[in-house]
Amino acid sequence: MSVPLEHDYIGLSDASRSSVESSNISSDSETNNVLNLKATELSLGLPGFSKNFEENGCCTKFEPKNFMLGAKRGFSDVNLDVNGGFEKVQGLKGDLVDGVVKVGEEKKKDAVPSAKAQVVGWPPIRSFRKNTMATNVSKNGDAREGSSGSGGCLYVKVSMDGAPYLRKIDLKVYHNYAELSKALEKMFSCFTLGQCTSNGVRGREGLSESNLKDLLHGSECVLTYEDKDGDWMLVGDVPWEMFIDSCKRLRIMKGSEAIGLAPRSVDKGKNRN
Amino acid sequence: MDPNKKRVDSLFPDEVLERVLSLITTHKDRSSISLVSKSWYNAERWSRRHVFIGNCYSVSPQIVAKRFPNIRSVTIKGKPRFSDFNLVPDDWGADVFPWLSVFATVYPFLEELRLKRMVVSDESLEFLATKFVGFRNLSLMSCDGFSTDGLKAVATHCKNLTELDIQENGIEDLGGHWLSCFPESLTSLEILNFASLNSEVSFDALEKLVSRCKSLRVLKVNRNISLDQLQKLLLHAPQLMELGTGTFMQELVSGPLTELKNAFSNCKNLLTLSGLWDATPLYLPVIYPACARLTFLNLSYATLRSVELANLLAHCKSLRRLWLLDTVGDKGLEAVGSCCPLLEELRVFPADPFDEEMNLGVTEVGFISVSRGCPKLHYTLYFCRQMTNSAVVAVAQNCPDFTHFRLCIMTPGQPDYITKEPMDEGFGAIVKTCTKIQRLAVSGLLTDRTFEYIGKYAKNLETLSVAFAGSSDLGMEYVLGCPKLRKLEIRDCPFGNAALLSGLMKYESMRSLWMSACNVTMNGCRVLAKQRPMLNVEVIKDEESDDSQAHKVYVYRTVAGPRRDAPPFVLTL
Numbered sequence: 001m002s003v004p005l006e007h008d009y010i011g012l013s014d015a016s017r018s019s020v021e022s023s024n025i026s027s028d029s030e031t032n033n034v035l036n037l038k039a040t041e042l043s044l045g046l047p048g049f050s051k052n053f054e055e056n057g058c059c060t061k062f063e064p065k066n067f068m069l070g071a072k073r074g075f076s077d078v079n080l081d082v083n084g085g086f087e088k089v090q091g092l093k094g095d096l097v098d099g100v101v102k103v104g105e106e107k108k109k110d111a112v113p114s115a116k117a118q119v120v121g122w123p124p125i126r127s128f129r130k131n132t133m134a135t136n137v138s139k140n141g142d143a144r145e146g147s148s149g150s151g152g153c154l155y156v157k158v159s160m161d162g163a164p165y166l167r168k169i170d171l172k173v174y175h176n177y178a179e180l181s182k183a184l185e186k187m188f189s190c191f192t193l194g195q196c197t198s199n200g201v202r203g204r205e206g207l208s209e210s211n212l213k214d215l216l217h218g219s220e221c222v223l224t225y226e227d228k229d230g231d232w233m234l235v236g237d238v239p240w241e242m243f244i245d246s247c248k249r250l251r252i253m254k255g256s257e258a259i260g261l262a263p264r265s266v267d268k269g270k271n272r273n
Numbered sequence: 274m275d276p277n278k279k280r281v282d283s284l285f286p287d288e289v290l291e292r293v294l295s296l297i298t299t300h301k302d303r304s305s306i307s308l309v310s311k312s313w314y315n316a317e318r319w320s321r322r323h324v325f326i327g328n329c330y331s332v333s334p335q336i337v338a339k340r341f342p343n344i345r346s347v348t349i350k351g352k353p354r355f356s357d358f359n360l361v362p363d364d365w366g367a368d369v370f371p372w373l374s375v376f377a378t379v380y381p382f383l384e385e386l387r388l389k390r391m392v393v394s395d396e397s398l399e400f401l402a403t404k405f406v407g408f409r410n411l412s413l414m415s416c417d418g419f420s421t422d423g424l425k426a427v428a429t430h431c432k433n434l435t436e437l438d439i440q441e442n443g444i445e446d447l448g449g450h451w452l453s454c455f456p457e458s459l460t461s462l463e464i465l466n467f468a469s470l471n472s473e474v475s476f477d478a479l480e481k482l483v484s485r486c487k488s489l490r491v492l493k494v495n496r497n498i499s500l501d502q503l504q505k506l507l508l509h510a511p512q513l514m515e516l517g518t519g520t521f522m523q524e525l526v527s528g529p530l531t532e533l534k535n536a537f538s539n540c541k542n543l544l545t546l547s548g549l550w551d552a553t554p555l556y557l558p559v560i561y562p563a564c565a566r567l568t569f570l571n572l573s574y575a576t577l578r579s580v581e582l583a584n585l586l587a588h589c590k591s592l593r594r595l596w597l598l599d600t601v602g603d604k605g606l607e608a609v610g611s612c613c614p615l616l617e618e619l620r621v622f623p624a625d626p627f628d629e630e631m632n633l634g635v636t637e638v639g640f641i642s643v644s645r646g647c648p649k650l651h652y653t654l655y656f657c658r659q660m661t662n663s664a665v666v667a668v669a670q671n672c673p674d675f676t677h678f679r680l681c682i683m684t685p686g687q688p689d690y691i692t693k694e695p696m697d698e699g700f701g702a703i704v705k706t707c708t709k710i711q712r713l714a715v716s717g718l719l720t721d722r723t724f725e726y727i728g729k730y731a732k733n734l735e736t737l738s739v740a741f742a743g744s745s746d747l748g749m750e751y752v753l754g755c756p757k758l759r760k761l762e763i764r765d766c767p768f769g770n771a772a773l774l775s776g777l778m779k780y781e782s783m784r785s786l787w788m789s790a791c792n793v794t795m796n797g798c799r800v801l802a803k804q805r806p807m808l809n810v811e812v813i814k815d816e817e818s819d820d821s822q823a824h825k826v827y828v829y830r831t832v833a834g835p836r837r838d839a840p841p842f843v844l845t846l
Contacts, residue, residue, distance in 0.1 A: 121358030
């Protein structure tokens with residue numbers, strides 16, 4: 001059975017954070033949430049960063065909720081209920097009468113658009129369709145957000161911790177990890193923090209996947225990607241073809257944060273109908 | 274026998290009566306016929322060939338077998354509909370095997386089995402394939418419990434198979450080898466649908482199968498079949514009436530697109546087109562030659578934008594039924610309104626139901642455009658993120674012939690987004706204006722007033738789905754007044770025991786009632802069960818909920834008594 005993930009609102013306060021850690025979720029996503037929160041904390045510290053984090057330019061409306069939405073983009077599976085007007089999660093005994101009445105009273109739509117808690121079996125869509133649409137999203141990458149959507153390109157967003165804005169690249173243009181790494185280095189070199197990119201990458205034509213892994217693991221920065229299941233993986237673990245087939249977005253993380261990222265495992269623990 | 278009746282009957286020998294009755298096919302008519310007199314009852318039971326069982330627990334296989342000795346075709350529905358949305362635990366029941374084992378004895382010449390929301394094991398499929406020599410038609414929709422091994426058995430043993438229709442089942446996919454199990458001698462296939470299976474079948478085996486089955490009229494392949502492969506299949510089967518394509522995109526085109534276009538053009542009988550996975554503006558035009566004849570186009574797996582859809586629909590003058598993804602947006606629906614005047618059914622599914630940031634989808638604007646251009650619309654399923662009362666009122670006025678109106682405003686309890694009022698007046702307009710309304714699904718913020726309207730005006734309503742709505746017990750009490758109500762499914766509403774018990778006299782005239790996450794208690798259910806012995810009042814226990822609350826209640830009429838196969842978490846009161 002496909003069970004939607006449910007999480008409490010990841011706020012900036014300690015109270016919210018502890019509710020994230022105690023909520024009843026799978027280990028993969030728990031790791032993701034912890035990472036996400038940490039990233040959030042770090043990023044707040046840099047001047048000018050938080051305003052521009054939202055790609056669509058909602059920078060004038062900066063407030064914690066919007067910021068969380070930006071962070072949420074990295075984990076599009078996770079939907080968080082900000083208003084708390086309606087909170088019905090599987091396995092919890094909800095106070096449903098109050099829940100229904102509350103929604104009407106609080107007029108949810110007045111608030112800044114917020115993520116919603118995933119309610120079991122709502123909206124009423126059959127599992128086959130849900131599973132199929134999830135695969136569709138990954139096949140198109142971010143193609144629906146402006147690019148042609150044809151079979152010829154596979155645009156994914158690339159973010160780098162500490163960088164003021166995101167970039168978009170076409171994965172189909174590259175043929176192996178070496179080319180990708182080179183291109184990213186060029187693209188983000190102006191935002192390099194410390195020794196993020198190694199000098200040795202230049203001119204390394206026949207870079208094997210394992211070499212790249214060693215290189216990245218050894219350095220301060222780590223290249224990661226979100227796969228079609230919504231999990232964050234280390235780039236370089238799987239064959240190139242498999243990687244571009246499942247990569248939805250890329251993120252250059254600080255090496256210290258990448259601890260705990262799961263290597264690709266056969267059993268991802270997801271249940272499907 | 275009553276002497277008066279005997280006089281009448283002698284004018285009309287049983288054989289003649291049976292002959293006449295064999296022409297009556299719908300089960301409702303037959304049901305009426307059987308009530309006329311004892312001899313008509315007998316004539317009807319002997320001449321019936323198809324039996325429809327809407328709830329597998331409402332009757333036992335033995336009772337069916339006893340009444341109808343000559344059945345060739347059976348349709349059985351099992352789990353409550355909300356099991357499609359994970360509200361019913363696994364192992365709840367609805368196993369088909371007890372039925373099959375009785376049928377093997379009583380109906381050895383069974384030809385057709387159509388199952389919906391039943392549990393079907395591989396053993397059951399093997400049993401079916403081997404015990405019923407003349408078996409021809411198998412349709413499994415939203416079933417679970419089997420794997421592709423079960424399909425292997427069917428393909429191998431059913432020598433006269435004409436239909437294999439596997440739709441949206443919880444199937445364990447162990448590979449596509451099952452398709453290769455059809456023997457070379459099998460040429461009788463007319464319907465083959467494996468669109469919702471994910472594994473790869475041998476294209477060679479499929480191609481050979483398609484080319485030797487000259488009567489094939491429905492072919493729906495899965496996403497793994499490429500465009501090149503599709504082209505070959507179409508060359509072998511230009512007689513197809515219904516086609517479900519595989520993926521509609523490929524990186525390297527081996528031949529010019531004109532060949533593919535011609536292949537579609539040659540399918541002169543094509544009325545239904547579906548599949549179209551990953552369809553893009555590059556390849557979609559190949560179907561244009563076939564569009565003028567199409568009556569049903571299912572684009573609900575193709576993430577099309579408004580322009581692509583508009584270009585496509587310009588060729589689809591004859592469309593009666595259209596299924597879409599909400600990626601087409603309101604502009605796409607505008608195109609629907611202008612291009613498809615004969616449209617009778619529109620379903621719009623959400624591409625991203627859980628992530629509203631990605632794609633706004635369709636709104637009240639699109640809904641109104643369609644209703645303006647398509648006055649014959651009578652069936653809609655519409656998922657949206659915003660709606661207004663005035664829009665729904667307008668839709669009702671533009672399309673007064675609605676029989677099926679299923680509107681899903683995706684945020685639970687959301688009001689009219691402009692006036693902030695409940696959606697009562699919108700749904701009220703639907704039931705007031707559309708007097709033929711038969712099936713209704715409501716959503717958004719709704720007070721008891723909506724249900725007051727429904728109870729008062731929806732004289733033909735048979736099926737009602739309610740979620741996150743209502744203010745008090747009165748809501749449910751109102752709708753129980755609908756004279757033709759047969760199925761009522763409710764979740765997350767503030768209806769309690771008073772509401773449940775107000776239907777005491779009603780439930781025996783209905784097929785079933787489902788209530789989950791409402792305010793019903795075990796005591797309330799016990800009262801109902803005690804007063805109505807012809808009902809099964811079942812409570813599905815939830816580990817988390819406390820013992821006095823009845824978290825999930827399923828009530829249905831039955832002549833078979835309490836279930837004997839109920840799992841420990843289902844309590845029959």
